Amino acid sequence: MNADAFLRMEGINKKYGGTVALKDVSLSAELGEVHVLVGENGAGKSTLMNILSGAVQPDAGSISLGQTKVIMRSPHQANALGIRAVHQEFSLVPQLTIAENILMGKLPTRGRHRLVIDWPRAWETARGLLAELGFAGLNARTRVFRLSISQQQVVEIAKALAEKPSVLILDEPSAVLSKDELSLLFALIRRLKSEKTLILYISHRLEEVFEIADRITVLRDGEVVGTVRRDSIDQNELIRMMVGRSFEEIYPKRRTRIGDEVLSVHALSREGEFSGIEFSLHRGEVLGMFGLVGSGRTAVARSIFGAEPPTSGSIRLDGKPLRPRTPREAVRVGISLVTEDRKRDGLVMTGTICDNVSLASFPRMSRGIFLNRRLQELLVAGKVKELALRPQKIGAYVRTLSGGNQQKVILAKWLLCTTKVLLLDEPTRGVDIGAKVEIYHLINALVEAGVGVLLISSEMLEVLGMSDRILVMREGRLVGDVGREKASEEVLLQLAAGVGAAEGKA
Amino acid sequence: MITTAPLIERTRTIFRIRSSDFIFLAIFAVLFLVSSLLLETFFTSRNLLNISRQVVTNGLISIGMLIVILTGGIDLSVGCTVALCGIMACGLQRVMPTSVAIFVALCVGLAIGFANGFFIARFKLQPFIVTLATMGVVRGATYVFSETPQSPVDPLFRSLLGGGFIGAIPIAPLIMIGFYFLAWFFLNRTIPGRAIGAIGGNVEAVRLAGISVKGHLILAYMLCGFLASAAGIILASRLGIAQPSVGAGFELDAIAAVVIGGGVMSGGSGGAIGTFCGVLALGFIDNLLNQFNVQSYYQQIVKGLIILAAVISRRKK
Numbered sequence: 001m002n003a004d005a006f007l008r009m010e011g012i013n014k015k016y017g018g019t020v021a022l023k024d025v026s027l028s029a030e031l032g033e034v035h036v037l038v039g040e041n042g043a044g045k046s047t048l049m050n051i052l053s054g055a056v057q058p059d060a061g062s063i064s065l066g067q068t069k070v071i072m073r074s075p076h077q078a079n080a081l082g083i084r085a086v087h088q089e090f091s092l093v094p095q096l097t098i099a100e101n102i103l104m105g106k107l108p109t110r111g112r113h114r115l116v117i118d119w120p121r122a123w124e125t126a127r128g129l130l131a132e133l134g135f136a137g138l139n140a141r142t143r144v145f146r147l148s149i150s151q152q153q154v155v156e157i158a159k160a161l162a163e164k165p166s167v168l169i170l171d172e173p174s175a176v177l178s179k180d181e182l183s184l185l186f187a188l189i190r191r192l193k194s195e196k197t198l199i200l201y202i203s204h205r206l207e208e209v210f211e212i213a214d215r216i217t218v219l220r221d222g223e224v225v226g227t228v229r230r231d232s233i234d235q236n237e238l239i240r241m242m243v244g245r246s247f248e249e250i251y252p253k254r255r256t257r258i259g260d261e262v263l264s265v266h267a268l269s270r271e272g273e274f275s276g277i278e279f280s281l282h283r284g285e286v287l288g289m290f291g292l293v294g295s296g297r298t299a300v301a302r303s304i305f306g307a308e309p310p311t312s313g314s315i316r317l318d319g320k321p322l323r324p325r326t327p328r329e330a331v332r333v334g335i336s337l338v339t340e341d342r343k344r345d346g347l348v349m350t351g352t353i354c355d356n357v358s359l360a361s362f363p364r365m366s367r368g369i370f371l372n373r374r375l376q377e378l379l380v381a382g383k384v385k386e387l388a389l390r391p392q393k394i395g396a397y398v399r400t401l402s403g404g405n406q407q408k409v410i411l412a413k414w415l416l417c418t419t420k421v422l423l424l425d426e427p428t429r430g431v432d433i434g435a436k437v438e439i440y441h442l443i444n445a446l447v448e449a450g451v452g453v454l455l456i457s458s459e460m461l462e463v464l465g466m467s468d469r470i471l472v473m474r475e476g477r478l479v480g481d482v483g484r485e486k487a488s489e490e491v492l493l494q495l496a497a498g499v500g501a502a503e504g505k506a
Numbered sequence: 507m508i509t510t511a512p513l514i515e516r517t518r519t520i521f522r523i524r525s526s527d528f529i530f531l532a533i534f535a536v537l538f539l540v541s542s543l544l545l546e547t548f549f550t551s552r553n554l555l556n557i558s559r560q561v562v563t564n565g566l567i568s569i570g571m572l573i574v575i576l577t578g579g580i581d582l583s584v585g586c587t588v589a590l591c592g593i594m595a596c597g598l599q600r601v602m603p604t605s606v607a608i609f610v611a612l613c614v615g616l617a618i619g620f621a622n623g624f625f626i627a628r629f630k631l632q633p634f635i636v637t638l639a640t641m642g643v644v645r646g647a648t649y650v651f652s653e654t655p656q657s658p659v660d661p662l663f664r665s666l667l668g669g670g671f672i673g674a675i676p677i678a679p680l681i682m683i684g685f686y687f688l689a690w691f692f693l694n695r696t697i698p699g700r701a702i703g704a705i706g707g708n709v710e711a712v713r714l715a716g717i718s719v720k721g722h723l724i725l726a727y728m729l730c731g732f733l734a735s736a737a738g739i740i741l742a743s744r745l746g747i748a749q750p751s752v753g754a755g756f757e758l759d760a761i762a763a764v765v766i767g768g769g770v771m772s773g774g775s776g777g778a779i780g781t782f783c784g785v786l787a788l789g790f791i792d793n794l795l796n797q798f799n800v801q802s803y804y805q806q807i808v809k810g811l812i813i814l815a816a817v818i819s820r821r822k823k
Contacts, residue, residue: 067569160769251537301750305714307714326713326716326718327713327714327715327716328717328718329716331715331716332716337714339714344708344710345708345710345711345714346708346711346714347708347711348704348707348708348711348774349707349708349774350706350707350708350770350773350775351703351704351707352772355700355703355707358700359704359711359712359715359717360715360716360717362697362700362701362717366696366697369697369698370695370696370697371695371696371697371700373695393679400573413715454642467719473736
């Protein structure tokens, strides 16, 4: 730990309810440095940066800038100290224009009492900022809701840079940017670096980490594993630091006998989301689906599940045609969907474990409209035990559980119905490594029991480690169907990003 | 202690009572004791029975409101439903048997609820706006049906529902308590009841679990309309007259009772026991302020402050 570093965070602790998000974390960084934070989902990267940007208060620990200790109770105070953050969730107001968003709270005014907004000057300032970023093509008077996700990201960065911060935090900016936009962003980062800005960059794409980083700090399960210089480490070593065990230990993929076709999808399309999707899924098979954010993976799964029915194409389940118009119909025939955002559309947060696990199986535990409580408790308790949920009390409220256990509640919900096809959308997002491995074991057990699993994930290692076959999507189309043996990080990324001529079947 | 602790735990899980409910009951008991000591007239069977009859209207409406609030909705049309159904039950007695008149009035309540639920579920409209609109329609319909107060012609209607006694106990509060039992059973022990609670917690999760959201929303508003209608009929029976102007502000009292009883406007939280306590608390407070000769304007101020205090004390940290 460098005692005269510009930024020093020392002994930072943070708990959310019973879960430890950060444990005695220390970090130091210099002006003019690109410091990358890596770690798996839920390692604590975002929490640490939220603390630095004043959005979250630590339970213990200190932060100093220059040589002075600072306490930031709000993002506002952090801004005043020259710290700006660009989060994964955007803080833009969709109904307002780009200029208004960039200059929020500091729109130029004119007139004797400075009460009238000086629009021409506001647009000029915003235009200047965008041009500086290399995005002169964006009209400052466009309303933000008309922009693509990656354009919104650019506006968000412009907003952060409007005040010339000395510390800029970028939380996975590459997740939504195209290859070209990313190279513009990297050029910008290099320029900011030469202007002596400290850039803290969160990422879990190793390639870009090695391209942009000066130093890398690795977090795992809320603790710092170490800080290393980029040139003193290679990718494999970095992966080992991130996950703390070898690849085989985490992804316990077993060969299972692949059976008959259970689900087949033909020319499936949904306007504005995806088109011409074709694949088949067999019993006992894990079919991986990889693609960048916005490539249409989630929409395909939701369509098969009837949440947003397809506009054309056909689906067959066990050889019989299926047209699910509502999730209800899909559930009835044995299709389950674990959604990517468990809090938004997976869990009833006001309910207990029992309430949530029962949700899809009411017909099984009732006589007419009357709930058979004894049977309900028996069935739920069985699953809770089987999945080693903690706590083992079925009356515990789900909002008090850790991310991993919440995810298990959702899995338990679907395991309680008779499932033929399980659609998993980012099943291990925000889950600690222990629970992750348990979920992988569970997937293996299901597959052995003859369930067909579609595994959607943006975590490359997960897809590679768990799948028998991998589909790759880009811009709403299926661009690859890669066998397990031929799949590699490189192949998948090339297909997903649309570079090279690797397109097609392999 | 060793033997009672699991028993209490067991009781709590069976009835789904939370620790905040216990605190609430304790405050309630203290309030009760203090008023009994301060006021000779408070703890008399006459006064207590009086209170029990006065809370029936709000008590019944609050059950319906609770069900709707559990789904994350609100029903502003209950006050007008009280007026319309009360006046129909009385007015129709001139042309048909009393029992049929009551049946028709209850069906009208169900129909109003169905309309609310249908527009909210089918067109995904905001409950506040839809029920605000039906509130206007129903109030207007009440005046169309009868601009003048209606008296029931059947003496049995008065003596049985609103004014009747079984021994020393008035009938109306018994009906209300019966409905609370049913509501508790419905919300905790039936599939639609559990689904309604879950919808308020996370409507998308319920939809994706393969449960019909539309059907359950419509059911919730129909039950609310039905209970408001029953409240209107019993109120008309107790007063011996049904006025087209009655019921203004009843929706707010019902919302207050649900919220004081632990309900949350965003849905998913609240229960029959809590709401029952909320109804009683409001009833007692009204009664006490009356007995202390507090002017009705001040009463409103006090009630408003109590609602605020209840919500603040239940706030999650």
